[in-house]
Amino acid sequence: MKLMWFHLMPYTELPDDFRQRHPSVWVDIHSELFDPKRAHLMYNDFMDELEYAADCGFDAICVNEHHSNGYGLMPSPNLIASSLARRTTNTALCVMGNSLALYNPPTRVAEEFAMIDVISGGRLIAGFPVGTPMDTCYAYGQNPSMLRQRYLEAHDLVMRAWQEKETFAFNGRFNQQRYVNIWPRPIQQPHPPVWVPGGGSVETWRWCAEMEYVYCYLSYYGYKAGRATMDGFWNEMARLGKDRNPYRAGFLQFVGVGESRQHALDLYSEAAEYFYGRCLHVDPKWATPPGYTSEGSQRAGIESQVKQAADSIVRGKSTGERMAATARDMKGIVDNGYVIIGSPDEVAEQLREVAVTLNVGHLMLLLQFGNMNKEVCRFNTKLFADKVKPLLSGLFSEWEDRWWPKPMEDNLRAEIPAFLPKLAAE
Amino acid sequence: MSAPEELTVDVNGFQTRVWRKGSGPVLGFIAGYGGLPRWVPFLDHLAERRTVIVPSLPGFPGGERGHTVLDSHLDWIVAVRTLMEKSGLVGADLAGSSVGASMAAEMAAVWPADVRRLALIAPLGLYDETDPPADPWAQRADDVPGLMCADPEVWKALKAPPEGANSIEWPIEQVRANEAAARIFWPMGNTQLAKRLPRIAAPTLLLWGEHDRVMPRSYAARIGALLGGRHETRVIGGAGHLAELDRPREAADAILSWTS
Numbered sequence: 001m002k003l004m005w006f007h008l009m010p011y012t013e014l015p016d017d018f019r020q021r022h023p024s025v026w027v028d029i030h031s032e033l034f035d036p037k038r039a040h041l042m043y044n045d046f047m048d049e050l051e052y053a054a055d056c057g058f059d060a061i062c063v064n065e066h067h068s069n070g071y072g073l074m075p076s077p078n079l080i081a082s083s084l085a086r087r088t089t090n091t092a093l094c095v096m097g098n099s100l101a102l103y104n105p106p107t108r109v110a111e112e113f114a115m116i117d118v119i120s121g122g123r124l125i126a127g128f129p130v131g132t133p134m135d136t137c138y139a140y141g142q143n144p145s146m147l148r149q150r151y152l153e154a155h156d157l158v159m160r161a162w163q164e165k166e167t168f169a170f171n172g173r174f175n176q177q178r179y180v181n182i183w184p185r186p187i188q189q190p191h192p193p194v195w196v197p198g199g200g201s202v203e204t205w206r207w208c209a210e211m212e213y214v215y216c217y218l219s220y221y222g223y224k225a226g227r228a229t230m231d232g233f234w235n236e237m238a239r240l241g242k243d244r245n246p247y248r249a250g251f252l253q254f255v256g257v258g259e260s261r262q263h264a265l266d267l268y269s270e271a272a273e274y275f276y277g278r279c280l281h282v283d284p285k286w287a288t289p290p291g292y293t294s295e296g297s298q299r300a301g302i303e304s305q306v307k308q309a310a311d312s313i314v315r316g317k318s319t320g321e322r323m324a325a326t327a328r329d330m331k332g333i334v335d336n337g338y339v340i341i342g343s344p345d346e347v348a349e350q351l352r353e354v355a356v357t358l359n360v361g362h363l364m365l366l367l368q369f370g371n372m373n374k375e376v377c378r379f380n381t382k383l384f385a386d387k388v389k390p391l392l393s394g395l396f397s398e399w400e401d402r403w404w405p406k407p408m409e410d411n412l413r414a415e416i417p418a419f420l421p422k423l424a425a426e
Numbered sequence: 427m428s429a430p431e432e433l434t435v436d437v438n439g440f441q442t443r444v445w446r447k448g449s450g451p452v453l454g455f456i457a458g459y460g461g462l463p464r465w466v467p468f469l470d471h472l473a474e475r476r477t478v479i480v481p482s483l484p485g486f487p488g489g490e491r492g493h494t495v496l497d498s499h500l501d502w503i504v505a506v507r508t509l510m511e512k513s514g515l516v517g518a519d520l521a522g523s524s525v526g527a528s529m530a531a532e533m534a535a536v537w538p539a540d541v542r543r544l545a546l547i548a549p550l551g552l553y554d555e556t557d558p559p560a561d562p563w564a565q566r567a568d569d570v571p572g573l574m575c576a577d578p579e580v581w582k583a584l585k586a587p588p589e590g591a592n593s594i595e596w597p598i599e600q601v602r603a604n605e606a607a608a609r610i611f612w613p614m615g616n617t618q619l620a621k622r623l624p625r626i627a628a629p630t631l632l633l634w635g636e637h638d639r640v641m642p643r644s645y646a647a648r649i650g651a652l653l654g655g656r657h658e659t660r661v662i663g664g665a666g667h668l669a670e671l672d673r674p675r676e677a678a679d680a681i682l683s684w685t686s
Contacts, residue, residue, distance in 0.1 A: 137563075143609060295598055
């Protein structure tokens, strides 16, 4: 299986009384809380951490896109990914991803992703999220009633831009571009692997199945809450006659590894409580722009509430709504499965169970979260790589991962000038 | 209150509800934010003296999913014009509230000869950064009733499912109305209506709820200054944004006297 190292890049110095004094971490979080000189250090720490994870042997490093967000300092994940393309050599670069409807023209995504793919020698995983309500409808002012149609059309434009050999005219409902002809073209042919992070909507599952894309459930609520969603996904795959190849799916999980469970609790409680207490403090007024959630998903949500089904916390709910009902103390965080903690053996055992029960071949791990400092993050990352990863890597070896990047041959790759090797410096 | 006659007309392939009640000269009414999931006393008051015709806007209750094919403001204006033609409202007096007032103003501006007299209750469509309208889509759910009506219970009663309503489809229909409004006005509520107001020739009554928390009353003066024809502003005491719901008798009387 693939073990991928994901960074959200949270601002690590939100005040202790953030929940009391500020209405929201997202959309209208106050600029007085942002100190650019402190953020200079944070960005450089975060990028060090991503590079370190690559050095430690994780299969991929992952970045994502958020706007006006105190727990996600990457309005442009592509900027970070381009730097990582130069500072890593064999690790896949998972940009999870670009919210297609926010780019005008969406051709920009085809171009920038192609650049990253070319610079990195074909290591890009291209993530295409719709984006949260906070990012898309509020921070970026997109009309929620048109967002999904715009997303789907932008997807069509990007895929054609990557694959058509001749200059073409794109005559879309929302995008009209007379001359589409991107330079550069991606190394990976016919295109980089496409992964789609989404909530629990049946429409998204069907679309991923139809397009043969990876579906990723990126929730902050761990495997217990994710179970119903992933079960729904696999039931739908079965209904559509798709195989149970675990590499059709990705799943996000917070993890803290220590020498023992108590050691892990001592190490990670503060950072976890910072994340679930401050970083997910989102004003519910940003939760439900009308039209963002499709009527099909609303219907499924109301029906699952009526039935008190396990997935009622997910179905028909937007990111913001889910965030409103979150445990914020370490006991609740661990008991609910948001964060998996323990000794290496205990963590490996739990992750194996997660991977097998959810049938997920791509585990995206958050080993830095909240205000975790670089030292603790490195400890977590290294211990996981050394002691947990070997216990899990062989899982699902009977399946082929058809959705993994296919880089160019080593002997054709550019020689990157030496930079400070982090492992050697220790 | 007795039930109105209910007709349907085709707009872009969607069967769109048109209510009709009363006798006398025709008076059209286009509903405000949230639409009309049920007949309301305000319309009965109008029907006491006029033939009231109430077409649903696309996507609003009674308007099916007609909003989903409207991608531009031109699409909306043409769809509403089609609705006017098919409901028999061309050349008639026209009133509207909130979202509906904005569309009524568009009809009077684009086809100035086709609206006799116009009554607008707190129309959307303008945005002045010195006194911005509220954002109706960035609200905690509990705050919406008090934003729309001075008496939140009035809004809650309008939106409560009637006995026998489908408990799944009813709430979806109410969200759809909010989505349809968003489709027209997201994100600022500025449709550049201000550019077209000078074309309005019909004598225009501007009605504003005393406690309107969506559109500040200062917009009455902005609109008045741009209107091409005769106009007058009246404030309805004790009413909120949807003044016709809070104070049905006062709102109806003002419109009836203006269009008599």
